[in-house]
Amino acid sequence: MGEATPAEVRLGDVRLRNRLVTSSSLLGYGVADRGLVPYGMSPISRFVPLHRFGAVTTRTLTVQPRDGHFTNRTDWPLRGLPDLLRRYGTVLRGTDGGWINAFGWCNVGIEAYLRDYYPRTRDQNTIISIGGFSAQEFVTLVDAVNATVPAGEIAAVEFNVSCPNVEHDFESILDGVLRDAVGRSRHPVILKLAPDRDYVSHARRAAAAGVAALTAINTVRALRLDPATGQPWLDNRYGGLSGRAVKPIGLRVVSELRESGVTLPIIATGGIRSYDDCREYFWAGADAVSLGSATWLASYPGYALSPLRGLQIRALLRRIERYTPPAARFGEVRAQPVADYRS
Numbered sequence: 404m405g406e407a408t409p410a411e412v413r414l415g416d417v418r419l420r421n422r423l424v425t426s427s428s429l430l431g432y433g434v435a436d437r438g439l440v441p442y443g444m445s446p447i448s449r450f451v452p453l454h455r456f457g458a459v460t461t462r463t464l465t466v467q468p469r470d471g472h473f474t475n476r477t478d479w480p481l482r483g484l485p486d487l488l489r490r491y492g493t494v495l496r497g498t499d500g501g502w503i504n505a506f507g508w509c510n511v512g513i514e515a516y517l518r519d520y521y522p523r524t525r526d527q528n529t530i531i532s533i534g535g536f537s538a539q540e541f542v543t544l545v546d547a548v549n550a551t552v553p554a555g556e557i558a559a560v561e562f563n564v565s566c567p568n569v570e571h572d573f574e575s576i577l578d579g580v581l582r583d584a585v586g587r588s589r590h591p592v593i594l595k596l597a598p599d600r601d602y603v604s605h606a607r608r609a610a611a612a613g614v615a616a617l618t619a620i621n622t623v624r625a626l627r628l629d630p631a632t633g634q635p636w637l638d639n640r641y642g643g644l645s646g647r648a649v650k651p652i653g654l655r656v657v658s659e660l661r662e663s664g665v666t667l668p669i670i671a672t673g674g675i676r677s678y679d680d681c682r683e684y685f686w687a688g689a690d691a692v693s694l695g696s697a698t699w700l701a702s703y704p705g706y707a708l709s710p711l712r713g714l715q716i717r718a719l720l721r722r723i724e725r726y727t728p729p730a731a732r733f734g735e736v737r738a739q740p741v742a743d744y745r746s
């Protein structure tokens with residue numbers, strides 16, 4: 404990662420270039436498939452230098468490639484575009500000041516990611532998000548990352564044991580995942596928390612298992628129906644709510660974690676778009692903040708403003724690089740600048 408800059412911070416063992424990171428998914432694997440449209444990535448990302456972020460989190464990767472509730476196909480001819488957009492509308496919709504999605508872990512699989520995408524993102528600081536349906540799958544994923552990525556080359560591996568639109572009882576595997584997979588990783592592990600679950604208990608169990616940091620929050624399980632027909636908007640019926648609508652929920656979760664005495668560093672994500680959003684989360688107890696749907700998603704016509712949005716994100720990056728969070732509001736949990744950490 405080169406020389407430490409003043410903005411660099413450590414959250415426990417997680418080393419970030421600054422306190423502003425990007426959330427899992429909306430930037431895909433951190434690099435576009437070749438072509439005019441950055442397939443799998445927000446068009447806004449074209450106008451932002453991703454290597455400037457504290458870290459870029461990949462979309463969640465599984466052992467095998469998955470279509471999830473969408474598709475992994477990237478070779479759509481122009482005449483197939485209407486079908487593609489129709490499908491897209493069954494997994495992602497704008498709603499009530501936010502977005503509801505159910506991609507269901509649509510991804511190329513860990514092997515293809517490490518082979519085809521990761522080598523093209525070496526200029527970035529990466530958090531690799533992994534998800535599985537058993538402790539054994541998490542072990543397999545951790546082993547795959549260990550085998551390809553030397554220690555210190557990425558910021559962390561993020562465990563997604565909390566997705567609300569993959570129909571699985573994650574609660575039943577959490578302890579096994581923490582027991583079997585955390586200590587095995589040669590990279591720091593971040594646990595991503597669900598706002599719909601007992602996140603305080605999960606955070607405590609994570610700390611006991613050696614997890615380095617927490618990400619809060621994953622999307623909020625949600626439902627929209629067509630009022631005329633009663634049909635669900637999304638093919639999966641339930642989806643995950645994100646964006647501005649969930650910001651107060653994200654703030655509640657971060658604040659409650661701190662009030663409960665959780666001292667692990669927290670990366671906050673939930674409706675963040677502006678500098679004041681970031682400051683609010685820092686006050687609540689976050690150590691870093693993460694840009695998700697409020698920053699990267701727009702209506703189709705809204706994407707025409709991508710260059711402008713890119714400028715806004717660059718300005719936000721500059722401000723966060725210079726920002727020092729308020730002195731420890733919740734005890735000894737603040738991340739230290741790297742310079743202090745070493746001295």
Ligand SMILES: Cc1cc2nc3c(=O)[nH]c(=O)nc-3n(C[C@H](O)[C@H](O)[C@H](O)COP(=O)(O)O)c2cc1C
Nearest residue numbers: 426427428463504620621645646672673674695696
């Ligand atoms: C379209 C979409 C896809 C997402 N996919 C993932 C995913 O693959 N893995 C994951 O951990 N979180 C995923 N998330 C959740 C985000 O990383 C984030 O936790 C959540 O959206 C809350 O932050 P936000 O309101 O800033 O978007 C996804 C969110 C959206 C909107």
